[in-house]
Amino acid sequence: MILTVTLNTALDLTYRVPRLDVHGSHRVREVTERPGGKGLNVARVLAALGHRTVVTGFAGGGTGQELRRLLAEDTSYRAHDAGFPVEDALLPIAGSTRRTVGVVDESSGDTTQLNEPGPQVGPDEWGTLLAAYGRLLRGEPHDGDRARPLPAPRAVALCGSLPPGVPVGAYAQLIREARAAKIPVLLDTSGEPLRRGLAARPDLVKPNSQELAGITGHTEPLRAARGAQRRGARAVAASLGADGMLVVTPEGTWQAMPPERLSGNPTGAGDSAVAGLLSGLVEGLDWPALLARAVALSAATVRSPAAGEFDRDVYEALLPRIAPTLLATAP
């Protein structure tokens, strides 16, 4: 089992409009809703890859209910031979889960994104999550709606922004607990939560160039990734957009990119890369294989017509064509 943690889950809405005019009034042509927040997106890809996956975090209010309903009804995993449904171990809170609205301008294909900040989380709610997370790590019954026993996770991913009220050191605390339980832990966040998280020594972090620059002050990716590693991560996987991904690890430094430039919708490409890394860690792949998988999944997500889903044919066709380059044998 793989556990993903999403403290700031979201009901992701996509609005299609013929053309977005600032200060105009628009009748939305088509509305789609899906359960979102980085950890939920990662979980869906993991489940499609055939890994039993559990999501925890917070869900509250009408939007939280809607998110859980959509998660329970999600059958996208069925498109994949090996797929499983994602299991819901989300915890209820008094506040309402946020919405995100992506407005797709059909005349240009571009998206304007509006993200609500998220619910206020109380200290008791954060305490409840910490306790439930501890039980999940130990394979004990959890606080979710269903109390059926789950195995202890083989890896944990901590994903996305923190909602208001959750302490900025939240991820650092969750990382320390996973390390104490000897469970590999991946962190995908930004800003101060990333900075604090690094100091708690996660096994892997997956920042993009901008997030790395924010933490280290370096804009050159290799230098920035090495800087992030020095701040505490065992390994750093830096996503570089069209330039693929760079991993800096104790065993060496590699870079890989897709064999050709890909056009499409980049929504969810980073989350698919996290799923690739995490599944590879659990399966015991070496770094080059793990990197190739992350890059292929990411590219197959850009190429998929449905935002946040990957195209399995593209993934399987790309994977053998991605050859990571060894940049250095030392970190």
Add this chain to the structure above:
Amino acid sequence: MILTVTLNTALDLTYRVPRLDVHGSHRVREVTERPGGKGLNVARVLAALGHRTVVTGFAGGGTGQELRRLLAEDTSYRAHDAGFPVEDALLPIAGSTRRTVGVVDESSGDTTQLNEPGPQVGPDEWGTLLAAYGRLLRGEPHDGDRARPLPAPRAVALCGSLPPGVPVGAYAQLIREARAAKIPVLLDTSGEPLRRGLAARPDLVKPNSQELAGITGHTEPLRAARGAQRRGARAVAASLGADGMLVVTPEGTWQAMPPERLSGNPTGAGDSAVAGLLSGLVEGLDWPALLARAVALSAATVRSPAAGEFDRDVYEALLPRIAPTLLATAP
């Protein structure tokens, strides 16, 4: 009791962002939610004016639940000495009530509006509404969540767009039933539902200049309002934005405007005008008094800092200063 019908209710969201950049990503600074759809807005103003008001129409899904919760918890009427809570006789449907999103750009104060189309309504659901509406007209127990008896309405307002699946002649049918029950009926909609509604001879319609032009082909307001009256309405109240309002009636034609230009947020000004007209009809005001009230309420809504609410002090100060001009004694 006054009844307002909103077939396409909405959960109205307002997002405040420091600045709206097309194709950019925005963290929303502040989110507000309120129960919406024209008939609900009209009802809130009627209730604040001291009229017992019942809303019917459709509400479904998570957004419908949220809308009903917000309606039940709404205490804005308490700001008015005479205020009452709005009573909920909405009918559940399988589809989800739409959202509208107003994105306020704080750098300019301008709003970009995104309106979802609304849920698919099934023929059975429309039939259920028709039956419930008939019972409401006759003062019989209705199909809403509460079955406590209501008096028959003294006036009915039919407001806003039709959700998908509701027949385009829906308002015409609702008008015919109100007329058969000898209850005055006001129609506030646009396009084909307005055109069909006119033919069913409503007591009053309240189009704006654009809606009038769409129906009659005339851009000159007086000519267009007379055209709409010839198509079947007993009286036409045409809202003319900053130029106030024009009424064409069997007793004469009047125009009124606010004593000075008003700046502010026009959201809900048209709905407040409908509430002014409807309350005046029920109280037996003559046309000039009814027109003055509609214009004063509309202006007091533009001047209120809260979108869709009216400022009572502004309303009471403006009302005696609005002197309708008699344009013609014949229609």
